[in-house]
Amino acid sequence: MSQTYPIPAxxxxxxxxxxxxxxRAWLADLPxxxxxxxxxxxxxxxxxxxxxxxxxxxxxxxxxxxxxLKLGVPNPELASEAxxxxxxxxxxxxxxxxxxxxxxxxxERLLPGTALAAIEDDAEATALAAEVMRRLWRPPPEAHLxxxxxxxxxxxxxxxxxxxxxxxPLPHALVARAERLFADxxxxxxxxxxxxxxxxxxNILAAARAPWLAIDPKGVVGEPAYEAGALLRNPIERVLGxxxxxxxxxxxxxxxxxxxxxxxxxxxxxxxxQAVLSAWWSIEDHGYGWERAIALAExxxxxxx
Numbered sequence: 001m002s003q004t005y006p007i008p009a010x011x012x013x014x015x016x017x018x019x020x021x022x023x024r025a026w027l028a029d030l031p032x033x034x035x036x037x038x039x040x041x042x043x044x045x046x047x048x049x050x051x052x053x054x055x056x057x058x059x060x061x062x063x064x065x066x067x068x069l070k071l072g073v074p075n076p077e078l079a080s081e082a083x084x085x086x087x088x089x090x091x092x093x094x095x096x097x098x099x100x101x102x103x104x105x106x107x108e109r110l111l112p113g114t115a116l117a118a119i120e121d122d123a124e125a126t127a128l129a130a131e132v133m134r135r136l137w138r139p140p141p142e143a144h145l146x147x148x149x150x151x152x153x154x155x156x157x158x159x160x161x162x163x164x165x166x167x168x169p170l171p172h173a174l175v176a177r178a179e180r181l182f183a184d185x186x187x188x189x190x191x192x193x194x195x196x197x198x199x200x201x202x203n204i205l206a207a208a209r210a211p212w213l214a215i216d217p218k219g220v221v222g223e224p225a226y227e228a229g230a231l232l233r234n235p236i237e238r239v240l241g242x243x244x245x246x247x248x249x250x251x252x253x254x255x256x257x258x259x260x261x262x263x264x265x266x267x268x269x270x271x272x273x274q275a276v277l278s279a280w281w282s283i284e285d286h287g288y289g290w291e292r293a294i295a296l297a298e299x300x301x302x303x304x305x
Contacts, residue, residue, distance in 0.1 A: 004031050011051040017286050018053070019073050026073045030055060037069055037104050045069060054078070058109060066109040067097065074103040077218065080146055081105070084219030087194060092135030093214040094207075110207040110215065117201035117235050125201060126252045129231050130259035132204050132212050133224070137193040140221045146194065149222030152277070153182045159280045170279055170290065174297055178276035181269045189223040199227055200234035225266040228256050229274030232267075233296045240292060245299040253303065265304075272300040 007030060015023040034055075038045055046058040054072035061067065072078045082105055085096035095108040119125040140146060156179045159167065167175040196203070197218025207213040220226075232252055233239065242248045253271075257264040275297035279290035 004034065005045075005047045005057075007055075008048070008051055011048075011055070014051075014053060014286075015073065019075075023073055030071065033071055033104065034069075037071070037100070037106075040100065041067075041069075041098065041106055043067065043069060043106075059106075066111060068094075068107040068109045070105040070107060072103050076147075078103055078105075080219040081217055083144075083146065084194060084196075084217040087138075087141060087219075088136065088217070091138075092132055092210070093196075093217060094205075107215075110205040110213055112206050112208075114206040115202050116204040116206075116212065117238075119201075122238075122248060123251060123255060126231070126255045127259060128212055129199065129201070129204055130256055132214055133196075133199060133227055134260060135210075136196055136199075136214060136217075137224050137227070140192060140194040144194075144221070146219050146221045148192075149189075149195075149220060149226050150186055152220060153186065153273075155277050155280050155284070156182065158284065162284075168283065170276065170283075170294060174294065174301070175276055177301070178273040178297065182273040182277070185223075185225075185266060185269050185273065190225075191223070192221045193224050195220050195222055195224070195227045197227075198230050200230040202234065223266075224260065225262045226270050226274075228253075228262070228267045229271045231256070232271040232300065233275050233278065233293065236292050236296060239299075240295055245296070246302040249299055250303050268300060268303045272297050272304070275300060 007027060012027055015027055019026065034045060037043065042062055043059040048055055048057040054070055056068060056070045059067045059069045082096060082099050085093065094110055096105060097108060098106040116125050116128060119128065159175070162168065166172070196214055197220035198216060199214060203216045204212050204214055232249055239245050239248060253264055253267045256262060256267055275293050279293035282289040282293065
C-alpha cells in the first residue's frame with residue numbers, strides 16, 4: 001500500500017471555502033481515494049506538490065515509470081480538463097493516461113518539470129509561451145460540452161447581482177470598462193479554438209519529449225487572442241514588482257502579437273477584461289484576494305488606444 005501524507009492545512013481551507021460541506025466530506029475521504037487510486041493503477045505515491053485547487057502528487061509504477069496523480073472534487077471544471085487533455089492527445093501538453101470518471105486523473109509526468117517562471121528573461125519566457133500556444137490551438141470538436149468564453153463572461157452579471165447592481169470593492173469605472181470590452185470583443189471574435197484557458201508561467205513545464213509542454217488546461221472555447229489573458233497577468237508578483245509594469249506588459253503584448261499574428265488591441269482588451277473578471281472570481285470563490293488583479297488591470301488600461 002502506498003504511503004499516505006498529511007493534507008496541507010491551506011489546501012484544506014481552500015477546498016472548504018470553495019465547496020463547503022461537500023468539500024469537507026471530500027477531504028475526509030481523500031486518504032481512502034488515494035489508496036484506491038494507488039491500487040487501481042499500481043502506484044507508489046510521493047508527497048504532494050504545492051497544492052491549490054486539486055490534490056496533485058508524483059507517482060511511479062512498479063517499473064519506475066514516472067507519473068502524476070491528480071484528484072479533485074468532482075465538478076464541471078475537472079471534467080472539462082479531462083476532455084481537453086483527451087482532445088489534445090499530448091500535442092503541446094502532458095498526456096492523460098487514464099481517469100476514473102470520479103475526479104481522479106492519471107497523467108504523464110513532465111521531467112525535468114522546471115516551470116517557465118524560472119526563465120528570468122521575460123521576453124524569452126513570453127516567446128516560449130507563444131510557441132506552446134501555437135501548438136495547442138486547434139478547432140474544437142464538432143459536438144462538445146466545453147465552456148465558452150461567453151459563458152465565462154457571465155461572471156460580470158453575477159458580480160452585479162451580488163452587489164445590487166454595483167461593483168462592491170472593485171472600482172466602478174474599471175468594471176464598466178471591462179464589461180464593455182468583453183462584450184465588444186465577443187461580438188467581433190474570430191473563429192473559435194479549443195484554448196487552454198489558464199496558460200501562464202506556472203502551467204508550462206520543461207519536458208523531455210518537447211522543450212516545453214503545458215499542464216492543467218481549463219478547456220474553454222473562444223478566439224485565440226483570449227488565451228493571452230492569463231499569461232499577461234502572471235506571475236503577478238513579478239509583473240507588479242517590475243520597475244514599470246505597463247512597459248513589461250506592453251513588451252509581452254508586442255511579442256505575442258508578432259509571434260502569433262494577433263491584433264495588439266485585442267490582446268490588451270482581453271487581458272484587461274480578464275484581469276477584472278479574475279478579481280471578481282477571487283471574491284466569488286474566497287471573499288478576498290482581488291487587489292492585485294485590479295492593480296494589473298489598471299496597468300493594462302494604460303496600453304489602450
